[in-house]
Amino acid sequence: MxxxxxHHSVVQYLFDxxxxxxxxxxxxxxxxxxxHVALFEQDKARNNFFDPVVIITTTPEKxxxxxxxxxxxxxxxxxxxxxxxxxxxxxxVMQQLFNYARFVFDHAAGAAANYGHPAVMAVQQMAQKxxxxxxxxxxxxxxxxxxxxxxIAAIEPDYNVLPLVRKHFKDRYADQxxxxxxxxxxxxxxxxxxAIHEVLIEAAAAGTVVHAAEMMLDASEAxxxxxxxxxxxxxxxxxxxxxxxHIRHVPRRYxxxxxxxxxx
Amino acid sequence: xxxxxxxxxxxxxxxxxxxxxxSSGSNRKNTNGGIGDTGSGICHSYxxxxxxxxxxxxLLTNFCIYDCAFCISRKSNDVKRAAFTVKEVVDLTxxxxxxxxxxxxxxxxxxxxxxxxxxxxxxxxxxxxxxxENYNGYIHLKTIPGASQxxxxxxxxxxxxxxxxxxxxxEAGLKAVAPEKSHTEVRRQLATVNHQLIRFNDERxxxxxxxxxxPAGQSTQMVVGATPETDLQVLQTAAEFYTAYALKxxxxxxxxxxxxxxxxxxxxxQPPLLRENRLxxxxxxxxxxxxxxxxxxxxxxxxxxxxxDPKLSWALRHPQFFxxxxxxxxxxxxxxxxxxxRQSAQKIIATxxxxxxxxxxxxxxxxxxxxxxxxxxxxxxxNRYTDKDPQQLRALILKTVQSKYASLLAPQLAxx
Numbered sequence: 001m002x003x004x005x006x007h008h009s010v011v012q013y014l015f016d017x018x019x020x021x022x023x024x025x026x027x028x029x030x031x032x033x034x035x036h037v038a039l040f041e042q043d044k045a046r047n048n049f050f051d052p053v054v055i056i057t058t059t060p061e062k063x064x065x066x067x068x069x070x071x072x073x074x075x076x077x078x079x080x081x082x083x084x085x086x087x088x089x090x091x092x093v094m095q096q097l098f099n100y101a102r103f104v105f106d107h108a109a110g111a112a113a114n115y116g117h118p119a120v121m122a123v124q125q126m127a128q129k130x131x132x133x134x135x136x137x138x139x140x141x142x143x144x145x146x147x148x149x150x151x152i153a154a155i156e157p158d159y160n161v162l163p164l165v166r167k168h169f170k171d172r173y174a175d176q177x178x179x180x181x182x183x184x185x186x187x188x189x190x191x192x193x194x195a196i197h198e199v200l201i202e203a204a205a206a207g208t209v210v211h212a213a214e215m216m217l218d219a220s221e222a223x224x225x226x227x228x229x230x231x232x233x234x235x236x237x238x239x240x241x242x243x244x245x246h247i248r249h250v251p252r253r254y255x256x257x258x259x260x261x262x263x264x
Numbered sequence: 265x266x267x268x269x270x271x272x273x274x275x276x277x278x279x280x281x282x283x284x285x286x287s288s289g290s291n292r293k294n295t296n297g298g299i300g301d302t303g304s305g306i307c308h309s310y311x312x313x314x315x316x317x318x319x320x321x322x323l324l325t326n327f328c329i330y331d332c333a334f335c336i337s338r339k340s341n342d343v344k345r346a347a348f349t350v351k352e353v354v355d356l357t358x359x360x361x362x363x364x365x366x367x368x369x370x371x372x373x374x375x376x377x378x379x380x381x382x383x384x385x386x387x388x389x390x391x392x393x394x395x396x397e398n399y400n401g402y403i404h405l406k407t408i409p410g411a412s413q414x415x416x417x418x419x420x421x422x423x424x425x426x427x428x429x430x431x432x433x434x435e436a437g438l439k440a441v442a443p444e445k446s447h448t449e450v451r452r453q454l455a456t457v458n459h460q461l462i463r464f465n466d467e468r469x470x471x472x473x474x475x476x477x478x479p480a481g482q483s484t485q486m487v488v489g490a491t492p493e494t495d496l497q498v499l500q501t502a503a504e505f506y507t508a509y510a511l512k513x514x515x516x517x518x519x520x521x522x523x524x525x526x527x528x529x530x531x532x533x534q535p536p537l538l539r540e541n542r543l544x545x546x547x548x549x550x551x552x553x554x555x556x557x558x559x560x561x562x563x564x565x566x567x568x569x570x571x572x573d574p575k576l577s578w579a580l581r582h583p584q585f586f587x588x589x590x591x592x593x594x595x596x597x598x599x600x601x602x603x604x605x606r607q608s609a610q611k612i613i614a615t616x617x618x619x620x621x622x623x624x625x626x627x628x629x630x631x632x633x634x635x636x637x638x639x640x641x642x643x644x645x646x647n648r649y650t651d652k653d654p655q656q657l658r659a660l661i662l663k664t665v666q667s668k669y670a671s672l673l674a675p676q677l678a679x680x
Binding site: 110111113114115116117121125135138139140141142143144145151153171172173174175176220223224226227228230231232234235236237238239240241242243244245246248249250258259260 | 265268269272273276277279280281293294297298299300301306307308309310311312313314315316317320321356359360362363364365398520535537611614615617618619621622625628629
């Protein structure tokens with residue numbers, strides 16, 4: 001019953017949490033002239049009983065129109081920031097991304113440089129956090145070589161950064177097959193010497209994507225992980241020991257997947 | 265397996281006193297379908313002392329014909345000696361790189377037999393990596409003092425960065441502890457590479473296919489705290505080398521006593537970590553903040569203050585420069601304010617096109633307002649402090665700002 005809603009009141013939007021869904025929500029808010037929108041993700045919704053609710057149906061064509069519009073207003077760097085902040089998968093930031101898009105559309109080009117605006121600041125700050133996590137994953141991925149030459153790594157990043165590192169790994173490790181698996185989000189990216197594929201590994205059917213035999217480690221693996229651990233110890237300067245600094249750079253939650261932090 | 269483990273332990277242990285771990289600044293890309301590329305640099309891990317681990321930093325050998333007082337591998341030391349073969353270094357580098365442990369190789373060496381003999385082996389390693397393994401990752405090559413210009417020039421075709429260490433900040437300091445070494449030789453080598461760099465860059469502007477030559481430039485390192493030079497001498501030397509040889513970086517290494525030698529600080533004396541940190545801060549001010557060495561320290565005050573950082577120290581000595589009006593001042597002026605870095609300065613300038621700047625915005629932009637408040641005005645911050653005497657202001661700031669070096673400034677308290 002959108003016609004009952006005046007443009008002064010708050011309207012609650014329920015969307016599916018996808019990037020296209022977010023952009024569709026922006027589209028619908030203009031189509032329905034809703035200025036004050038509270039954005040909620042379905043299932044996770046904490047909406048109230050009083051304000052009217054609109055269910056957003058994700059529509060790729062509408063999303064694309066909004067994205068094209070944003071691209072005209074934002075530099076490439078800001079487009080990356082916008083998408084990066086989205087990958088934080090954070091409810092409060094979703095609302096800010098919605099507000100940000102509206103703010104940018106409602107003002108002349110260049111408005112996104114206005115760090116005095118709360119949405120601009122919030123999106124920029126979250127993008128920075130995601131970017132830090134992206135950079136960490138470039139650093140902290142540790143491949144193990146399997147018997148048939150596949151290099152595998154598991155990660156558990158704070159944010160969904162695999163989409164932001166795929167090009168880096170593809171460019172760098174162009175001559176070896178590799179798989180990086182996000183254990184938190186239960187999907188991975190696999191490079192087969194030609195292209196990158198997104199893969200899901202179901203616990204029950206692990207064999208469907210990566211053949212079980214491939215999970216056997218290569219004979220050289222023990223040697224090089226030992227040498228790496230040795231190196232890590234030898235290159236330390238005992239007289240300068242600074243555990244606080246060490247932990248600030250390598251927070252404990254990442255240790256589990258770092259070869260050099262394993263015993264032995 | 266045990267032999268290679270032992271070699272790696274010995275030759276990594278002896279290489280760790282070289283502080284450079286930079287893996288940025290090169291532009292080598294993986295264009296040949298091989299492995300590896302370079303870019304903005306990545307620290308893959310951090311040692312327990314908090315230093316970045318970016319490169320596999322090893323010596324080719326710790327056999328050495330020299331007897332430098334500050335060096336763990338000096339001839340007269342009774343330490344275990346080892347030497348890698350060319351293949352061993354290549355295998356280690358490739359296998360570490362393929363597992364995403366490292367950004368590349370940092371290869372240095374003791375001088376085995378003579379300079380050219382050692383340099384030839386280092387050259388063989390980098391050529392094998394580039395030409396046989398299709399390796400495009402980062403290579404930092406330390407050149408060997410006394411090596412022939414031909415070898416140094418050829419190595420420059422394969423390395424991303426080359427360096428040779430000044431070791432001590434002045435020629436006199438170096439002569440006292442390493443009679444066989446000289447700054448003259450360091451200058452000769454830096455000049456050789458720099459001339460070639462300029463030549464290649466000139467040619468590249470006309471012919472696109474000119475090969476890369478040391479694309480990440482050159483660097484050097486000075487040990488501080490081993491010999492009696494002042495910070496003024498250290499920073500003057502740094503400034504001179506930055507200009508004369510277009511260096512990308514000068515590194516400062518707080519001396520860690522490794523030998524018993526009457527010319528050197530005692531074993532087990534504390535390395536001057538705080539001084540080292542202040543020198544890096546001063547170095548940053550010179551490279552990114554438009555400060556000249558003479559503004560940071562001078563003949564009347566030849567040492568950096570340990571209690572406060574050099575930018576704050578400069579600000580307290582120049583009250584006439586403040587307050588800076590953030591609604592009007594230009595970038596160069598804003599970055600001189602303690603507590604405001606380059607990034608926040610850029611944000612301030614971008615934001616004020618849309619309206620005046622308020623304090624709550626500064627705090628969100630990443631300005632260290634605790635510190636900056638004494639030196640600025642903006643829309644809702646009237647400067648209340650510049651009428652204060654610098655000594656009073658200093659005391660006030662020290663009271664509100666907790667130094668992470670508090671324990672180093674008062675070592676007797678660190679016991680508890």
